[in-house]
Amino acid sequence: MKILVTGGAGFIGSAVVRHIIENTQDSVINVDKLTYAGNLESLASVDANTRYTFEKVDICDRIELDRVFATHKPDAIMHLAAESHVDRSITGPSDFIQTNIVGTYTLLEAARHYWIQMDSAAKSRFRFHHISTDEVYGDLLHSDEVLPDVTLPLFTESTPYAPSSPYSASKASSDHLVRAWLRTYGFPTIVTNCSNNYGPYHFPEKLIPLVILNALEGKPLPIYGKGDQIRDWLYVEDHARALYKVVTEGQIGETYNIGGHNEKQNLEVVQTICTILDALVPKASSYAEQITYVTDRPGHDRRYAIDASKMSRELNWQPQETFETGLRKTVEWYLANQEWCQHVQDGTYQRERLGI
Template identity: 80%
Template sequence: MKILVTGGAGFIGSAVVRHIIKNTKNSVLNVDKLTYAGNLESLKSIEQSKQYSFAKVDICDSQALKDVFFKFKPDAVMHLAAESHVDRSITGPSDFIQTNIVGTYTLLEVAREYWNSLEADKKTAFRFHHISTDEVYGDLPHPDEVKGEKELPLFTEQTAYAPSSPYSASKASSDHLVRAWLRTYGFPTIISNCSNNYGPYHFPEKLIPLVILNALEGKALPVYGKGDQIRDWLYVEDHARALYKVVSEGLVGETYNIGGHNEMQNIEVVNTICTILDELVPKKSRYSEQITFVNDRPGHDRRYAIDSSKMSKELNWTPAETFETGLRKTVQWYLDNQTWCNNVQDGSYQRERLGELNIQFQKG
């Protein structure tokens, strides 16, 4: 196949591109605007491959998209380009509306025009895979709220949408657009919703890389609220394998939830990182002494957890990494790649707190 990947210089996108180039005979065109979170250094290991090409294009630019579509002639699209940091969306939602909603609409329309130009067999085989998040579902009951219950609910493909943040609302909007293009125009779309990713090449505004780098520099390790928020953690290379399964074997019109089967409280994640660093980079004091509890994020969801049994049953995918093995690999990668870390942090972001509002907010 010839696969057009949007956002292929980002964290998950670059993992997808690396996986496809290293493990298949497919060709990839990486379409990326190269915002602060997109970095071509994440693709150095495959940039010389004849299977790989790159186009610096904003997905909101209809004409530029048309040019790359009709020149590259993809058999499939994997749409990962998105603004994705919840904290940034709280203080600056405009970029999220523009990229995640307007950008997805623009991409759908250009892809549909291209699809309509294809001969019958190519048109039948074409796929548009939209990559989304479990945050569109809102949050789930927390163990503190349902004490005594043996099994807590999980997000399934049938869970109703109830987004909490500007980020998750913008992703929910893009999901609805993708489904509408299938229903109205017969455009062959597939959607996947994933849990929290972690691993190599993660921009250091997110929890795990932020904690690793702050710990090494002796800075405070900020934990929101009590740190009891629960997330299902998915190693990014496991996710990349799953996404390729979806685009190559998934059925048109279907949704696939992709999770890591690793529910952890944020404070547990931070303490585990500290323990690994105590072992790998020991110092006089313990890294956990740097933990600092800060005001919680406005409207913070308390628990996410995905039921990915559909992926297992229908596409024969399960995560290869446990949280313990994946996190150890991640910490070691950041220790070994300080140059990458320094290069991706420009002068406008120094791992400061984002998304803090001077208001009191209470749900209910």
Template identity: 75%
Template structure:
């Protein structure tokens, strides 16, 4: 197959491309605008492959998207390009509306025109538009602190949408567009909604890399509120395997939830990181002493948890990493790649607190 991956220089997109080029014979076209969070260095292991091509293109630029589709003629599109940081969406929602909604619309229209013009009946029947989304579109779930049977509540593919942040609202909007393009135009689409990803090459604005890097520098480890917010943690390479399963074996029109089966409170995640660092980079003062409780994020969801039984039963995917094995691999990767961390922080972001604008 020839796969067009949008946002392929980002955290999850680069993991998908590495997986495809290292484990299949497929070709990949990486379409990426290269915003602050996109870095081609994340693809250093595979960028010399004859099956890899890079196109620096904004998904909102219809002319350029049309050019790429006409030039490369992909068999499927895996759409990962998105603004994804909740705190940034609180400070500046406009970019999220533009990229996540207008960009997805632009890509859908370009894909529809390309797909409708395919003159080979088999290629047309096998074409797929795979839209990668988040569990945040569902809002939040009952928290164990609030109800005795919280663990009975999980996000399923039928859970109603109730987004809380500008980011999740923009992703919910894009999900609706994708499904509408199938129902109205017949475009063969697939949608996946995933839980919190972590792993190598994660831009340091997100919780796990932020905690690791701040701890190594002796800086405060900011924990929102009391840190009891619960997330389901999914190792990024497990997610990449799942996405490839869906685009190659999924049924058009279906949604698949992808989770790691690892519900953890944020404070548990931070404690685990501190303890692994204490083992691998011991210091006299405990890393846990750096934990600092800060004002909570506006509209912060309390709990996410995914029921991933559908993708396991229908496509045979399950995560290979436990949280314990995955987080240890992640911490070790950052210890081994501090140079990458310094290079991706280009001066525009120095791990400062974002997302307080709503309270002004």
């Protein structure tokens, strides 16, 4: 297959590109605008491969998208390009509306017009795989008190949408567009919704890389509110395997939830990072002494948790990493790749608080 990956220089996108090039015989066309979080250094290991091609293109640019489709003639699309940081969406929602909604619409229309002109065999094989988030489902836990004998709910593929932030609302909108293009035009789409990703090459505005880098520099480790917000953590390479399974084996019109089976409170995540650093880079006192509690994020969802049983049952996928093994690999990667961390920030972001 020849797979067009949008956002392939980003965190999850680069993991997908590396997985495809290193583990399959498929080719990849990486379409990325290279915004602040996109970094081609994340693809150094595949850059010279003849099955990999990069196109610096904004998904909102229809003319350029038409050129890319005409030039490369992909067999499938994996759409990951998105603005994705909740705090940034609070500070400046317009970029999220433009990229996540207008960009998805523009890509859908360019892809649909390309698909219409295919011969019947190629048309039947074509897939548009839209990669989304569990945040579109909203908040699973509103109360501060949870009874010990109460079984907490999980997000399933049929959970109603109830987004809380400009980011999640923009992703929910893009999901709806993708499904509407299937129903209205018969365009062959698949949607996946994933839990919180972590792992190598993650831009340091997100919790885990931010905490690792701040800890090493002796800076405060900010905890929003009480730190009791719960997330299901998914190692990014496990996610990349899952996404490839979906685009190659998933059924048109289906939604697949992808999770790591690792529910953790934010405070526990930070404390675990500190424990790992205490062992790998010991200093006079524990890194946990740098933990600082700060004002919570506006509209902060308390709990997300994915039921990924459909992925297991229908596509035979399971995460390979536990939270403990994945987090240790992540910390070790950041310790060994300080140069990448410096380059990706490049003076545009100094890990300051956003979204206040």
